[in-house]
Amino acid sequence: MPTIKTPSKIDAKAVRAKVADWTTRLKSLYSQLDDWVQGYPGASVIHGEIKQSIEPLMKQFQVAASYIPTYTVVVDKKWQIAFVPSAVWIVGANGRIDITTNVRHHILFDVGGRNGAASDWQLGVTGTRKFVIPFDKTAFLNLLGERR
Numbered sequence: 001m002p003t004i005k006t007p008s009k010i011d012a013k014a015v016r017a018k019v020a021d022w023t024t025r026l027k028s029l030y031s032q033l034d035d036w037v038q039g040y041p042g043a044s045v046i047h048g049e050i051k052q053s054i055e056p057l058m059k060q061f062q063v064a065a066s067y068i069p070t071y072t073v074v075v076d077k078k079w080q081i082a083f084v085p086s087a088v089w090i091v092g093a094n095g096r097i098d099i100t101t102n103v104r105h106h107i108l109f110d111v112g113g114r115n116g117a118a119s120d121w122q123l124g125v126t127g128t129r130k131f132v133i134p135f136d137k138t139a140f141l142n143l144l145g146e147r148r
Helices: 012-037 056-060 137-144
Strands: 043-051 067-075 079-087 096-101 105-110 121-124 132-134
Touching (some): 012 067, 012 079, 079 137
Antiparallel strands (some): 121 132
């Protein structure tokens, strides 16, 4: 039977480190989005922040919520796509971001980003044969193009 690697110790320090890592990975993703959106006609970017939801491990170890970055692209002053982080502790991934466009809701999750590895962002999409696709520049630009 294979050995499953588990964290050696979960304590307040580990929880704070996970939250700090989450913020770093979000900033890195948004920096990539800044590169991808350059030159998109009529697009402007809003960098914001929200107070993080208090997740169960944060509550258990009395780790206060911090402010985490959000990202919104507005196209032609009427179409928008908003990236709002929803949770860092989720089953099967290393964080989840809710994406809302004028048309629908999507889920972006990081299946990488553990133990110093690079993030591996995957996009949950509806109405297609593949529910999960790699989140790359093409996927991002397709989201920007969602119009009603």
